[in-house]
Amino acid sequence: MNKDSNSREGQSLGEKVKAGEQLMQQAVQALRRYHEAQETQPEEEVEKLRLEAEALFTAVPEYQRQVFGGPSPRLH
Numbered sequence: 106m107n108k109d110s111n112s113r114e115g116q117s118l119g120e121k122v123k124a125g126e127q128l129m130q131q132a133v134q135a136l137r138r139y140h141e142a143q144e145t146q147p148e149e150e151v152e153k154l155r156l157e158a159e160a161l162f163t164a165v166p167e168y169q170r171q172v173f174g175g176p177s178p179r180l181h
Contacts, residue, residue, distance in 0.1 A: 125165065139151065
């Protein structure tokens with residue numbers, strides 16, 4: 106097991122949920138920065154912010170799956 110998995114095992118359910126909420130807040134903030142940048146920033150910066158928001162929103166369900174013991178994603 107990796108270090109993150111070991112540290113999460115000692116957490117209470119409430120701590121796990123709170124950590125997931127923080128991750129979701131980061132994703133929402135990244136999406137907000139992306140939308141704000143669309144009007145004022147260069148295209149490269151906008152794309153960077155889009156990728157950051159996308160990665161964070163992808164990380165949220167993955168975090169939840171790992172923490173709450175969901176099934177592993179299928180590889181096609």
